[in-house]
Amino acid sequence: MPRKKKIKIIEYNGGPLSCISTFSNRFNINLELNNRENFKNRCIVKISTSVYGYSTQGLSNRINYLLGLPHSSSYERDFQSSALYTALKKLDLKTDESLYKFLIVLEEILDYNIDNKNFLLALNIAEALKVSNINAVLCDTSEGYKFYPANSDFLDQKLVIDVLNWLSKYPPAKEQYDVSLKLFLKSDTPRVIIDSLRLTIELFFKQLFQNDKSLENQKNNIGNYLKNKDISAEISNMYVKLIDYFAIYNNQHIKHNDDSEKIKSSEIEYLVYLTGNFLRFIIQLENEKITL
Numbered sequence: 339m340p341r342k343k344k345i346k347i348i349e350y351n352g353g354p355l356s357c358i359s360t361f362s363n364r365f366n367i368n369l370e371l372n373n374r375e376n377f378k379n380r381c382i383v384k385i386s387t388s389v390y391g392y393s394t395q396g397l398s399n400r401i402n403y404l405l406g407l408p409h410s411s412s413y414e415r416d417f418q419s420s421a422l423y424t425a426l427k428k429l430d431l432k433t434d435e436s437l438y439k440f441l442i443v444l445e446e447i448l449d450y451n452i453d454n455k456n457f458l459l460a461l462n463i464a465e466a467l468k469v470s471n472i473n474a475v476l477c478d479t480s481e482g483y484k485f486y487p488a489n490s491d492f493l494d495q496k497l498v499i500d501v502l503n504w505l506s507k508y509p510p511a512k513e514q515y516d517v518s519l520k521l522f523l524k525s526d527t528p529r530v531i532i533d534s535l536r537l538t539i540e541l542f543f544k545q546l547f548q549n550d551k552s553l554e555n556q557k558n559n560i561g562n563y564l565k566n567k568d569i570s571a572e573i574s575n576m577y578v579k580l581i582d583y584f585a586i587y588n589n590q591h592i593k594h595n596d597d598s599e600k601i602k603s604s605e606i607e608y609l610v611y612l613t614g615n616f617l618r619f620i621i622q623l624e625n626e627k628i629t630l
Contacts, residue, residue, distance in 0.1 A: 344503050348464040348476045348483075374431035377470035378440060382426050384462040385447060386417045397450050398422040401443055422447075434525035441474060441485045441523070448476075448483035456483070474523060475499075487523040487610070497614030504621045511542035515613070522610055528601040529592050535613045536588045539581070542617060546624075554585045567623050581616065584609070 389397075398421035399409055405425055417423050431437045444463060448456050460483055464476045467488075475488035477499065486498055498519065505512035518534040540553040547559045557578055564574040591597040 345477050345479045345484075345499055347499055348460045348478055373470065374437060374472065377466050377472050378426070378429065378431050380466040380470065381440075381444060381463055382423070384459055384466070385426070386423075388456075388459040389417055394420045394422050397447065398425070400446060400450070401425050404442060404446060405439065437472075438524040445483055445485060485523060486519050497611050497618060501614045501617050501621070504625075505542075505617065508542055508545050510545065511538050511617070514538040514541055515617070518610070518613070522606065525603075527598050528606055529596055529598040531606055532588060532592050532601070532609055535609055536584065536592075538613055539584070539616055542620075546620065553581070554589075557582060563620075569623075577616075577619065580612070584612065584616075 394417060401407075401422050402409060402425060407421075407425060426440075426443065429436050429440045429443075431440055448460055448463070450456075460476060460478070466472075467474055467476060473488055474485045477484050477486055486502075488498075502512065502515065502519075505515060514534060515538040518531060518538055521531045521534055536553060540556075543553065543556045543560065544550060547556065547563075549559070551559070560581060561574060561578050564577060569577075591601065
């Protein structure tokens with residue numbers, strides 16, 4: 339059975355747009371070029387270059403279908419006259435929802451085979467994400483190009499990308515973690531995101547311990563597991579206590595009472611990284627068992 343392709347971040351390579359920040363620092367001015375509208379325009383310019391000389395009729399119709407727009411039957415002479423160009427220009431990106439739609443469209447375009455120019459386009463979009471200060475990262479995965487939320491380069495690599503790769507042995511948990519991250523990127527309601535994170539952890543431990551217990555009822559199993567791994571009592575107790583508090587938080591603010599309007603985005607981000615930390619620690623212990 340062939341190995342599944344690892345998820346890899348498309349790195350910003352310091353392209354021509356990098357001179358903007360250098361110029362701004364040199365003259366101590368703000369060029370006001372790092373916003374969503376500029377991000378959209380940068381992407382459209384690079385898409386135009388990528389599809390130059392190719393018919394975009396099929397791609398236009400796929401994008402219209404995704405966005406719920408009417409089917410276009412008119413002949414497209416070039417990109418500027420295409421339904422795809424019109425659809426991209428209409429998205430104003432002022433709301434998180436419209437930004438999310440634009441990223442979905444970009445995924446579809448990147449996964450559309452245009453004479454293997456997709457990787458160059460992906461590099462250009464990664465650059466546009468960085469200089470436009472968009473909190474998302476573009477990744478090359480076995481399912482195609484995918485966007486994930488991004489806030490800290492170090493934490494995103496260690497607690498998002500690495501964990502997604504390692505969860506390939508835990509399909510139900512990986513699928514739910516992927517859903518959680520997409521919901522976070524979409525800025526969905528805190529209730530849905532946090533409950534999805536809890537389910538990720540619950541599904542992970544269900545598979546690890548081969549049982550059907552809820553997260554709240556896994557504390558003894560987790561404690562015994564860490565003890566058998568010779569983890570110090572302090573770290574073991576800390577880990578189990580944090581899992582317990584995570585479950586309590588979910589029950590009090592999500593499951594039994596919907597406090598979504600009171601939950602700050604910083605709390606959600608903390609829980610996203612905390613979930614990654616929970617999973618990473620145990621998976622590392624499992625990997626150590628394999629390599630010994």
